[in-house]
Amino acid sequence: MPTSTLIDPACEECSDPVIETRVVSTVEGERLCPACAENLTRCDDCTAPTRTTTRTVADTFLCSECLIGWEQCGECDVYTQDIHTVIGAADVCTNCAQAYSSCDDCGHLAVDTYSVDGGNRVCSTCEYDDYRECSDCFTLIRREESYCESCLDTHPSHAGVHDYDYKPAPHFHGDGPLYLGLELEIKTPPRQFDNAVDTALAHLGNLAYLKEDSSIRPCGFELVTHPMDYAYAQARFPWPLLGRLRLLGCYTDTDVGIHVHVSRTGFDSPAHAYRWLKFVYRNEDPVTTLARRHSSQWAEFSPYARSQALDHAKGERSAARYQAINVRPPETFELRIFASSLVPQQVQAALAFAATSVEYTRHLSAADIARRRGWEWTAFTTWLRTRPQYSPLLTEMEALKCAS
Structure with missing residues (x-):
């Protein structure tokens, strides 16, 4: 019976044969010769060759595997591990978050905030859930209240109401x-x-x-x-x-x-x-x-x-x-x-x-x-x-x- 001969694998890029021990695997699962692999970008984290890298807020470029657990900023499109929720907009990175104000009630960032009685500003969600207009003016007050501080002093009241x-x-x-x-x-x-x-x-x-x-x-x-x-x-x-x-x-x-x-x-x-x-x-x-x-x-x-x-x-x-x-x-x-x-x-x-x-x-x-x-x-x-x-x-x- 004739002895079988193992054939060296071919590079998936250039199709040239390559010795098995010298085959380079990419992040995407391709098997390449060293020369073809050298032409690819390497991930800044795992150093593996890859066809695609993505920029992060730290100005590093990561492969798809190392990017797991990171999220894309909805404003600058850069990936980050520190994402911030914004009421009324997409989630953003720390750098983009600086352009938004925080709600004084829930603490979340918001596209729009509204002035309420007492001088605080609240997001649209808190405004809708927790506030209404003063019975005498348009100042936003807590739902359980009836009048803002200014109107309370001038509005007639009665213990029977x-x-x-x-x-x-x-x-x-x-x-x-x-x-x-x-x-x-x-x-x-x-x-x-x-x-x-x-x-x-x-x-x-x-x-x-x-x-x-x-x-x-x-x-x-x-x-x-x-x-x-x-x-x-x-x-x-x-x-x-x-x-x-x-x-x-x-x-x-x-x-x-x-x-x-x-x-x-x-x-x-x-x-x-x-x-x-x-x-x-x-x-x-x-x-x-x-x-x-x-x-x-x-x-x-x-x-x-x-x-x-x-x-x-x-x-x-x-x-x-x-x-x-x-x-x-x-x-x-x-x-x-x-x-x-x-x-x-x-x-x-x-x-x-x-x-x-x-x-x-x-x-x-x-x-x-x-x-x-x-x-x-x-x-x-x-x-x-x-x-x-x-x-x-x-x-x-x-x-x-x-x-x-």
Whole structure:
């Protein structure tokens, strides 16, 4: 049998044979002769020949293997082992980081920083998460506060008006199962602020409380009721209070609104909640006419929110707050559509619509929808006319010419 002869490998660059012991391996895994390998760059760290090196902040040139663990600066493109996060931009090296300012709250570098009350500057993330505008001016203050240092000394205050984030344990009034929570935003003349607060507290008793709210400028408060069913609200809310507040000069305008919280437990099922959400969003024109306020930045009739109605009915709450129906509260849906008012019929109509829209959709069947146009406003109006307990709503609809 003939003896086998080993053939020397060929250089992968020039194809010439090369003795096995003299083969040079590159970082990329190529096998070259010494002459071809000599023409390649060598890594400044491992000294291996390589076809590609990358510059670092230390002005060294490393191969791909030695570059593992290094990161590229998003600004100068040089690689570094000391990377800095920048809010609003790519991560950068230490040299490029010197062009950015640090947030005084989180310590991160940021493209833009914003001045806040007290003189510090914060990044856009902290500004969004932790700050809001002063209730009287545009100075950024902590969310749990109401006024900046300058306005605090001049703004009227009252021990009976709680901070914005005040939320006591709810006291339920009536028999349910559907409970409504009224939020009524009211503006007051500064000189009448104390009188208005005292008057409101004297009439409300334990049914409601007063809060500050940044949207009520330059002076005023938000009247917030504890949960109550519709019959209790109509019979027991102190409706003459609204007239007394008007006599004190209190007023409402396009900047303030009425929000009605509707208890989730008042719905029979997710399917019922879905029918209700869909009914409100399908009838934007008559609903906004009734609300005396068209879709706005505070209560938007968003096509996207309408498309997500089924998910929201099933409990999905990751949505923007300022929609016609805010689905973020865990225990309620917040109907945000109404313009504020100190006219009893208009406030009663807001409560009545919240209640009737839920009741109307409670037993709305596929046959009602397919054969009797149950989604349409005219079907709802016909249903409403047979229920005199909701007369404030029908009267308001007729006054606004949206009762057909």
